[in-house]
Amino acid sequence: MSTYVLVHGAWHTGRELEPVAELVKAAGHKAFTPTIRGNRPGDPKTNGLDEAIQSIIDFLAASNLKNVILVGHSYGGMIITGVADRIPKHIRRLVYWNAFVPNDGESVYDMLPEQYVELFAAIAAERGDGCVVLPFQIWREAFINDVDLDTAQRAYDMLNPHPIKTLSDKISLKTNPAEIAVAKSYVNCTEDISLPHHYPWHPRLSQKLGLFRLVQVSGSHELCFSNPARLAQAMMDAGRD
Amino acid sequence: MSTYVLVHGAWHTGRELEPVAELVKAAGHKAFTPTIRGNRPGDPKTNGLDEAIQSIIDFLAASNLKNVILVGHSYGGMIITGVADRIPKHIRRLVYWNAFVPNDGESVYDMLPEQYVELFAAIAAERGDGCVVLPFQIWREAFINDVDLDTAQRAYDMLNPHPIKTLSDKISLKTNPAEIAVAKSYVNCTEDISLPHHYPWHPRLSQKLGLFRLVQVSGSHELCFSNPARLAQAMMDAGRD
Amino acid sequence: MSTYVLVHGAWHTGRELEPVAELVKAAGHKAFTPTIRGNRPGDPKTNGLDEAIQSIIDFLAASNLKNVILVGHSYGGMIITGVADRIPKHIRRLVYWNAFVPNDGESVYDMLPEQYVELFAAIAAERGDGCVVLPFQIWREAFINDVDLDTAQRAYDMLNPHPIKTLSDKISLKTNPAEIAVAKSYVNCTEDISLPHHYPWHPRLSQKLGLFRLVQVSGSHELCFSNPARLAQAMMDAGRD
Numbered sequence: 155m156s157t158y159v160l161v162h163g164a165w166h167t168g169r170e171l172e173p174v175a176e177l178v179k180a181a182g183h184k185a186f187t188p189t190i191r192g193n194r195p196g197d198p199k200t201n202g203l204d205e206a207i208q209s210i211i212d213f214l215a216a217s218n219l220k221n222v223i224l225v226g227h228s229y230g231g232m233i234i235t236g237v238a239d240r241i242p243k244h245i246r247r248l249v250y251w252n253a254f255v256p257n258d259g260e261s262v263y264d265m266l267p268e269q270y271v272e273l274f275a276a277i278a279a280e281r282g283d284g285c286v287v288l289p290f291q292i293w294r295e296a297f298i299n300d301v302d303l304d305t306a307q308r309a310y311d312m313l314n315p316h317p318i319k320t321l322s323d324k325i326s327l328k329t330n331p332a333e334i335a336v337a338k339s340y341v342n343c344t345e346d347i348s349l350p351h352h353y354p355w356h357p358r359l360s361q362k363l364g365l366f367r368l369v370q371v372s373g374s375h376e377l378c379f380s381n382p383a384r385l386a387q388a389m390m391d392a393g394r395d
Numbered sequence: 396m397s398t399y400v401l402v403h404g405a406w407h408t409g410r411e412l413e414p415v416a417e418l419v420k421a422a423g424h425k426a427f428t429p430t431i432r433g434n435r436p437g438d439p440k441t442n443g444l445d446e447a448i449q450s451i452i453d454f455l456a457a458s459n460l461k462n463v464i465l466v467g468h469s470y471g472g473m474i475i476t477g478v479a480d481r482i483p484k485h486i487r488r489l490v491y492w493n494a495f496v497p498n499d500g501e502s503v504y505d506m507l508p509e510q511y512v513e514l515f516a517a518i519a520a521e522r523g524d525g526c527v528v529l530p531f532q533i534w535r536e537a538f539i540n541d542v543d544l545d546t547a548q549r550a551y552d553m554l555n556p557h558p559i560k561t562l563s564d565k566i567s568l569k570t571n572p573a574e575i576a577v578a579k580s581y582v583n584c585t586e587d588i589s590l591p592h593h594y595p596w597h598p599r600l601s602q603k604l605g606l607f608r609l610v611q612v613s614g615s616h617e618l619c620f621s622n623p624a625r626l627a628q629a630m631m632d633a634g635r636d
Numbered sequence: 637m638s639t640y641v642l643v644h645g646a647w648h649t650g651r652e653l654e655p656v657a658e659l660v661k662a663a664g665h666k667a668f669t670p671t672i673r674g675n676r677p678g679d680p681k682t683n684g685l686d687e688a689i690q691s692i693i694d695f696l697a698a699s700n701l702k703n704v705i706l707v708g709h710s711y712g713g714m715i716i717t718g719v720a721d722r723i724p725k726h727i728r729r730l731v732y733w734n735a736f737v738p739n740d741g742e743s744v745y746d747m748l749p750e751q752y753v754e755l756f757a758a759i760a761a762e763r764g765d766g767c768v769v770l771p772f773q774i775w776r777e778a779f780i781n782d783v784d785l786d787t788a789q790r791a792y793d794m795l796n797p798h799p800i801k802t803l804s805d806k807i808s809l810k811t812n813p814a815e816i817a818v819a820k821s822y823v824n825c826t827e828d829i830s831l832p833h834h835y836p837w838h839p840r841l842s843q844k845l846g847l848f849r850l851v852q853v854s855g856s857h858e859l860c861f862s863n864p865a866r867l868a869q870a871m872m873d874a875g876r877d
Contacts (some may be wrong), residue, residue, distance in 0.1 A: 295578075295608040303636045337777075347609045351598035357833035367777040368829045370854070372611070395785045536819075536849040544877045588850045592839035613852070 156223050156246070158185040158393060161210060163228030163253075164262075164321070165288060165313040167193050171227075174378055177386035188213040190233060192317040199284040199315070203261075203323035207236035214244060223393040225249040228348070228375065229316075231359075232256055232325060238336050239327045248331075249392045251341040251385075252348070252355045252375055255362040258327040262320070267353050278318045285315030297348045298376040309379040332364030339367040339392035341385075348375035367392060397464050397487070399426040399634060402451060404469030404494075405503075405562070406529060406554040408434050412468075415619055418627035429454040431474060433558040440525040440556065444502075444564035448477035455485060464634040466490040469589070469616065470557075472600075473497055473566055479577050480568045489572075490633045492582040492626075493589070493596045493616055496603040499568040503561070508594050519559045526556030538589045539617040550620040573605030580608040580633035582626075589616035608633060638705050638728070640667040640875060643692060645710030645735075646744075646803070647770060647795040649675050653709075656860055659868035670695040672715060674799040681766040681797065685743075685805035689718035696726060705875040707731040710830070710857065711798075713841075714738055714807060720818050721809045730813075731874045733823040733867075734830070734837045734857055737844040740809040744802070749835050760800045767797030779830045780858040791861040814846030821849040821874035823867075830857035849874060 158178050160171045168187030175185035191209030192201035210233055214222060224245050226234035231253025238245045254265050263271050274286045281287070288297065293313075294306045301309075331338065340363060342356040349355050360366060369392040371377070377385040399419050401412045409428030416426035432450030433442035451474055455463060465486050467475035472494025479486045495506050504512050515527045522528070529538065534554075535547045542550075572579065581604060583597040590596050601607060610633040612618070618626040640660050642653045650669030657667035673691030674683035692715050696704060706727050708716035713735025720727045736747050745753050756768045763769070770779065775795075776788045783791075813820065822845060824838040831837050842848060851874040853859070859867040 292606060295580075295606055299608045299610070300632070339777075345609050345611050347607075350602060351609070352602050361832060361834050365774060365777055366829075367781045368827050368833070369781070370827050391782070533847060536821075536847055540849045540851070541873070586850050586852050591843060592850070593843050 156183045156393060157219055157221060158183055158223045158225060158389065159210075159214065159219060160185065160187050160389075161190065161224065161226045161230035161233050162187070162193070163230050164316040165193075166227070167314065170309075170312055171378055173382040174386045174389070177383055178390060181386070181390060183390070186213075186217065186219070190230070192320055193314055195314075199317040200319065201317050202319045203232060203236070203325060206320050207233055207240070210234075210237050211241060214241070220244050221246045223247045223249060225251060225389055225393070226253045227251045227378075228253055229262060229320070232262060232320075235327065235331055236325055238334055239329055242334060242336055245336050247337040247339060247393055249339045249341060249389060250360065250363070251389070252343055252346045253359075255331055255359045256325045256327070257330045257362060259324050261322050261324045263322050264324075265359060267350065274318060274321065281315070283315070284317055284319065286318045286321070287315050288313065296375075298374050298379060299347065300345055300374040300380045305379060309376060331362055338363045338365070339369060341388045341392050342368065342370045343373040343375065343377050344370055345373055346375040397424045397634060398460055398462060399424055399464045399466060399630065400451075400455065400460060401426065401428050401630075402431065402465065402467045402471035402474050403428070403434070404471050405557040406434075407468070408555065411550075411553055412619055414623040415627045415630070418624055419631060422627070422631060424631070427454075427458065427460070431471070433561055434555055436555075440558040441560065442558050443560045444473060444477070444566060447561050448474050448481070451478050452482060455482070461485050462487045464488045464490060466492060466630055466634070467494045468492045468619075469494055470503060470561070473503060473561075476568065476572055477566055479575055480570055483575060483577055486577050488578040488580060488634055490580045490582060490630060491601065491604070492630070493584055493587045494600075496572055496600045497566045497568070498571045498603060500565050502563050502565045504563050505565075506600060508591065515559060515562065522556070524556070525558055525560065527559045527562070528556050529554065537616075539615050539620060540588065541586055541615040541618075541621045546620060550617060572603055579604045579606070580610060582629045582633050583609065583611045584614040584616065584618050585611055586614055587616040638665045638875060639701055639703060640665055640705045640707060640871065641692075641696065641701060642667065642669050642871075643672065643706065643708045643712035643715050644669070644675070645712050646798040647675075648709070649796065652791075652794055653860055655864040656868045656871070659865055660872060663868070663872060665872070668695075668699065668701070672712070674802055675796055677796075681799040682801065683799050684801045685714060685718070685807060688802050689715050689722070692716075692719050693723060696723070702726050703728045705729045705731060707733060707871055707875070708735045709733045709860075710735055711744060711802070714744060714802075717809065717813055718807055720816055721811055724816060724818055727818050729819040729821060729875055731821045731823060731871060732842065732845070733871070734825055734828045735841075737813055737841045738807045738809070739812045739844060741806050743804050743806045745804050746806075747841060749832065756800060756803065763797070765797070766799055766801065768800045768803070769797050770795065778857075780856050780861060781829065782827055782856040782859075782862045787861060791858060813844055820845045820847070821851060823870045823874050824850065824852045825855040825857060825859050826852055827855055828857040
């Protein structure tokens with residue numbers, strides 16, 4: 155019996171990962187789906203990456219969770235890297251699921267294609283509230299390309315505006331992921347083109363982990379909506395010793 | 396209910412796509428499998444790319460087809476790109492299935508490895524009739540690597556000599572695919588080595604589409620012979636809104 | 637009915653491929669699993685690549701095997717390339733399964749990432765018996781990432797120290813694989829990260845075969861342990877005419 159903590163990506167909350175967590179629990183594990191500070195309803199949108207990371211450290215402490223298999227999706231890769239750097243002795247394994255893998259001093263922006271950086275800046279400038287949202291057409295074609303239009307729309311309606319400062323903030327790490335003394339896995343959804351395949355999640359970012367275990371499954375960036383059961387199995391294949 | 400028009404590749408006719416079209420129709424859609432000018436029995440083999448593109452525009456007009464999901468396979472990618480450039484308002488979505496994606500001024504030859512260009516030129520020179528055929532061994536190993544020998548041979552026997560001028564003609568486009576105001580998808584068969592994987596269909600050519608939806612399925616370049624049902628499903632996953 | 641000869645990789649013997657061979661036999665073929673000289677119990681560990689290649693040639697001669705589908709796994713790719721170069725008329729097809737593809741004058745070391753070369757040299761230096769072993773953590777995460785820990789441990793316990801000279805010896809070939817007049821296939825397990833995916837088996841090494849047939853299946857480098865049935869089917873799909 156292991157303890158899984160699933161950390162969502164930008165625009166999401168922990169709620170969207172609950173169906174996955176339920177399946178992990180049904181397999182005999184504990185599973186938690188906290189929401190990162192900045193993505194909780196009512197959070198100030200001026201939050202940066204440090205506060206986001208700290209909010210998950212606080213959650214683990216408040217819940218008294220140890221020996222944790224810490225899973226991060228997308229932007230959540232920044233969070234789990236920061237958590238493991240600060241409290242490595244509480245982490246049994248890091249599982250990156252199509253997630254950013256930062257070295258010390260890197261931001262999400264540093265790992266994004268230039269077009270996304272420009273697009274997000276333009277959207278945030280127009281909104282003027284410190285947040286960025288994804289245009290629906292990009293969401294539908296490049297993030298959730300493996301479902302029908304209704305499912306894509308329903309999932310889109312669950313998203314929340316994401317504080318853009320967390321994407322430009324550079325992470326501060328004592329130890330880069332390749333050198334951190336925690337086991338690591340990478341779950342790669344093979345039809346995930348939220349980062350284009352000529353500038354991909356895997357192996358471009360995964361290789362920064364040094365020695366890691368690869369698990370691959372078919373699916374888009376948003377497998378939590380399109381196939382929670384497949385995702386839960388992949389997480390457990392990635393998370394076991 | 397949507398309208399699918401499936402445009403075949405070099406050496407093929409619409410007939411080889413009929414089993415796929417039948418499955419698309421069984422799912423409640425309309426589906427058509429025209430043969431490109433140059434590949435119809437009796438066509439003069441001096442036809443170039445312009446006449447080939449025009450023949451599909453003529454087919455759509457004669458059949459009064461609008462709001463079309465236009466699917467192109469391989470060389471058919473040249474055709475659907477040209478059609479969408481000339482009559483964009485009749486096209487609902489372009490679906491490239493392991494297909495060439497040309498920008499203005501590009502030919503198939505410009506996207507082929509040099510060895511193919513040289514091989515095709517040598518074969519056409521020896522034939523002297525303006526056509527190229529595929530050597531069986533290349534067909535069997537690199538085009539239809541996912542079937543037994545008998546199936547490979549039967550499929551080979553259906554092929555027709557292809558007018559080589561259509562491969563060297565450079566396409567003339569008002570708008571490159573990335574900028575055209577039509578939705579786009581790319582179906583990638585993951586064992587398709589008709590273009591070698593170090594110089595692949597996806598993402599090398601697909602990325603020229605700009606924003607597109609990716610659908611991937613297992614199979615060779617000739618999934619129409621090896622698994623029409625899997626191909627039909629992939630086309631519909633790619634073609635839906 | 638065909639004759640398959642399965643040539644294992646470094647640290648293995650033929651015994652670990654017997655479950656695969658049984659399934660190939662159950663499909664109506666002959667199948668053999670010789671052990672390469674250097675990996676047999678009691679072999680002197682000073683053996684080099686030439687003796688290793690010769691031992692499989694000797695096995696084929698002693699067993700009077702002709703028209704052989706010769707399958708090589710990993711380091712076994714060196715062996716089958718050498719065998720086919722020396723007795724091409726006895727080989728019907730070469731099947732490389734996540735295997736090294738050497739040109740004349742190349743060693744395994746020449747195709748490995750620098751980190752592995754350094755690691756192996758350090759391990760062999762410490763052992764002082766001319767052999768290298770794989771650290772368990774690398775085995776578990778990068779070689780057999782698709783099973784549970786118990787299976788990984790049981791498989792690890794079957795491995796034998798591998799004579800390091802066979803990895804640094806440069807092969808001597810009359811004809812490079814791309815030019816040899818024998819049919820060729822490559823079986824690629826898509827989650828095999830024993831070579832990292834930014835420096836992969838396929839297409840980096842497979843493309844050295846020239847014209848070849850690709851078969852891909854899900855699985856790690858050690859599919860012989862994790863799914864012998866899937867591997868047997870892939871071998872037969874790769875080995876048929």
